[in-house]
Amino acid sequence: MSSEIIFEPFRIKVVEPIRLSTEDERRQWLADAGYNVFLLRSEQVVIDLLTDSGTAAMSQEQWAALQAGDESYAGSKSYFELEAVAQELFQKRVIIPVHQGRAGEHLVFHELIERGAVVPSNGHFDTTAANVRDRGGTPLNLPCAAASQLRTSAPFKGDIDLPALKALLESHHEQIPFVLMTITNNTGGGQPVSFANLSAVKELCTEFRKPLIIDGCRFAENAYFIKMREHGFADESPKAIAQRVFALADIVTFSGKKDALSNIGGLVCLYDEELAERLKNRLVVTEGFSTYGGLAGRDLAAMAQGLREVVEPSYLHYRIRTIEWMVERLDRAKVPVLIPAGGHGLYIDAAAFFTHLSPEQFPGIALVNELYLRGGIRAVELGNVAFGSTDESGKPQFPPHDLVRLAMPRRVYTEAHAGYVVEIILSLFRQATQVRGYRFVKEAPVLRHFRSTFAPLD
Numbered sequence: 486m487s488s489e490i491i492f493e494p495f496r497i498k499v500v501e502p503i504r505l506s507t508e509d510e511r512r513q514w515l516a517d518a519g520y521n522v523f524l525l526r527s528e529q530v531v532i533d534l535l536t537d538s539g540t541a542a543m544s545q546e547q548w549a550a551l552q553a554g555d556e557s558y559a560g561s562k563s564y565f566e567l568e569a570v571a572q573e574l575f576q577k578r579v580i581i582p583v584h585q586g587r588a589g590e591h592l593v594f595h596e597l598i599e600r601g602a603v604v605p606s607n608g609h610f611d612t613t614a615a616n617v618r619d620r621g622g623t624p625l626n627l628p629c630a631a632a633s634q635l636r637t638s639a640p641f642k643g644d645i646d647l648p649a650l651k652a653l654l655e656s657h658h659e660q661i662p663f664v665l666m667t668i669t670n671n672t673g674g675g676q677p678v679s680f681a682n683l684s685a686v687k688e689l690c691t692e693f694r695k696p697l698i699i700d701g702c703r704f705a706e707n708a709y710f711i712k713m714r715e716h717g718f719a720d721e722s723p724k725a726i727a728q729r730v731f732a733l734a735d736i737v738t739f740s741g742k743k744d745a746l747s748n749i750g751g752l753v754c755l756y757d758e759e760l761a762e763r764l765k766n767r768l769v770v771t772e773g774f775s776t777y778g779g780l781a782g783r784d785l786a787a788m789a790q791g792l793r794e795v796v797e798p799s800y801l802h803y804r805i806r807t808i809e810w811m812v813e814r815l816d817r818a819k820v821p822v823l824i825p826a827g828g829h830g831l832y833i834d835a836a837a838f839f840t841h842l843s844p845e846q847f848p849g850i851a852l853v854n855e856l857y858l859r860g861g862i863r864a865v866e867l868g869n870v871a872f873g874s875t876d877e878s879g880k881p882q883f884p885p886h887d888l889v890r891l892a893m894p895r896r897v898y899t900e901a902h903a904g905y906v907v908e909i910i911l912s913l914f915r916q917a918t919q920v921r922g923y924r925f926v927k928e929a930p931v932l933r934h935f936r937s938t939f940a941p942l943d
């Protein structure tokens with residue numbers, strides 16, 4: 486199309502009203518929630534950007550597929566439809582459904598990881614790292630150098646550091662069960678991984694005789710970035726690029742709650758029939774029979790249809806462009822936003838946003854709470870609280886960056902919603918020095934951002 490305007494490539498048929506609230510109401514609700522937005526009720530939120538996981542709006546074809554879902558315990562027709570779509574896309578013979586991504590991680594790692602193992606990756610998602618640790622292994626992130634430069638643009642900040650991976654494969658060869666690549670790299674800001682980087686990882690895996698696992702949660706967004714940014718891919722479809730990417734992997738773990746446009750579901754896809762047998766035997770104990778894996782038949786059907794839709798270029802163009810559009814506006818006003826834009830959300834460097842707050846005053850929590858108070862926007866802190874800890878002497882330990890993520894649910898919000906979010910961030914940025922920090926009231930022992938409570942500092 487010739488217009489410069491990129492609009493949402495869908496019409497809205499069913500609407501969910503948003504309850505608009507006042508700042509006074511939100512002030513009370515946030516205090517009642519212990520200043521932790523995870524403890525709010527969803528009706529108390531105006532624009533919910535907590536996560537892009539399981540929050541997509543389904544299409545009319547997906548809703549129709551739900552109706553046609555086959556609820557047979559074994560051999561469901563919906564399973565075989567999903568199997569055919571997934572075999573073609575993920576380029577694997579065996580397709581095992583699971584109830585969500587982490588169940589697939591648990592299943593695969595249970596078979597492949599032994600105590601003392603070291604798992605290298607461009608970036609483990611937090612449940613992935615937790616599942617490695619659960620088996621007595623150590624997750625090791627080897628992000629490329631560009632990943633740590635938040636305000637410097639580079640096309641593929643999700644890449645793994647290849648020399649570091651090679652050195653590790655040489656020094657810890659016996660302890661490494663596989664290499665894990667996450668596309669896009671959620672932990673690194675939803676940044677994409679290039680085809681060149683994935684191919685080079687595959688070559689190293691072949692040289693050192695290690696399987697390559699791809700955590701493909703956001704494979705379609707990653708494929709679109711490859712198409713737009715990597716030399717030689719401009720004329721290929723996102724689907725063809727995704728197929729080339731997945732052909733490199735021995736095993737794919739996948740959460741359907743992201744790029745299957747579904748509200749629940751996941752997959753493990755692989756070639757190795759012998760390993761697949763072991764996984765299916767365990768699946769019966771943990772998730773269910775191998776043609777439903779903890780899901781209703783209708784969920785399998787919705788995932789199959791979502792996998793067809795998510796690789797549509799017009800959808801991906803609108804999706805990636807919405808976040809880019811927000812980031813461009815914030816960047817222009819010097820808001821310390823991670824650049825370039827990631828695939829599923831925008832990330833703000835809270836320490837640089839509130840330069841008057843020290844790390845102990847939790848700038849990330851202050852930013853999340855202020856976005857909620859001023860605009861009813863729910864974001865998530867992925868910084869000093871989520872990834873920090875208190876050591877045995879009571880001294881706080883902080884991660885390198887105190888980030889706040891605003892994740893965009895798929896097909897849920899329009900450009901006007903995006904514009905509103907930008908406006909609230911810009912007005913807050915202009916008054917940043919007026920914002921106070923926070924202290925813990927109750928510090929949760931693990932994954933602190935979910936359940937801790939806070940109080941504003943005087």
Ligand SMILES: Cc1ncc(COP(=O)(O)O)c(C=O)c1O
Nearest residue numbers: 538585586587610671702740742
């Ligand atoms: C990269 C990545 N891997 C795995 C998972 C886990 O998927 P699920 O939430 O479906 O268990 C997530 C969830 O956000 C993720 O972002």
